Amino acid sequence: MSDGPLLHPAEMDRIREGIAAAVLGAPEGLADSLEHDPHGYLRLLDASRVGAEEAGRLLREAVQGARAAGHSWDAVGRVLGVSRQAAQQRFAGKAVVGSGQSAPPAEGPDAPKRRTLSGLSAFNEMAALEEAGRDGWHMVGYGPFFHEVEASGHPWEHCRVTLPSVARHRRMQSEGWIPVGAGWFPWRYYKRPVSPGA
Structure with a gap:
């Protein structure tokens, strides 16, 4: 360099x-x-x-x-x-206020299970989320080197885009994509449930 x-x-x-x-x-x-x-x-x-x-x-x-x-x-x-x-x-170790930090976990015996996908980088996080999504896990939070996912009864897909325009953000939402957190520069993360037979 x-x-x-x-x-x-x-x-x-x-x-x-x-x-x-x-x-x-x-x-x-x-x-x-x-x-x-x-x-x-x-x-x-x-x-x-x-x-x-x-x-x-x-x-x-x-x-x-x-x-x-x-x-x-x-x-x-x-x-x-x-x-x-x-x-x-x-x-080092500075929390980024307003990023995609985890949503507070639900409490109680019927609360969905959560787990943390750790050791992630910009180069492997989407593959890890794709695998988790196929198994019914969807992203609920993220930070440096990790994504937190929550269990559900159906598969999910995840995507990340570089800072979308307002028009693109609205278009993605109209296509069923759900934003997760406020973004982690330069990325904005989305998820959506996979419809049966897709």
């Missing part, structure tokens, strides 16, 4: 421009208000804060994704421009 940036300058510029456009464009009328409304600058500050928090969340999840893909803390640190130790201290 090289010690230089993995992205070209034009790619970095597109990311920066995209973030700036999202911060300015998401709040209704924000960009126009900056010409005449001092309050618009407080809205800009708030939108920038939300953008920074989201960027921080994406970075934490991207680090966990790189680790799940088998990259060392040394490799992660090189990409971030810090030492292995600094990367590990900053990101």
Whole structure:
């Protein structure tokens, strides 16, 4: 792996421009208000804060994704421009708020059984979920290196897509796909029961 940036300058510029456009464009009328409304600058500050928090969340999840893909803390640190130790201290063991953490288990003697599929990576998780789904297990939560599944009386299918647009998310739901959690950057997970004879 090289010690230089993995992205070209034009790619970095597109990311920066995209973030700036999202911060300015998401709040209704924000960009126009900056010409005449001092309050618009407080809205800009708030939108920038939300953008920074989201960027921080994406970075934490991207680090966990790189680790799940088998990259060392040394490799992660090189990409971030810090030492292995600094990367590990900053990101190891940090829970990602709002990710696909497990749903609370149901209680009681009739509660569905749960189990954890562990030791997973971005490269083997879908095969593990496919096998579990054939056996009647469906995903109810996930995190770095694991998926939690719950037993049911019928087979399930699972899929993951890279951050779907609102239109694609709605289309998938209209096709019977059920979103699981809030996503784990860059993925959004879905499940649906398999109809008999499919």
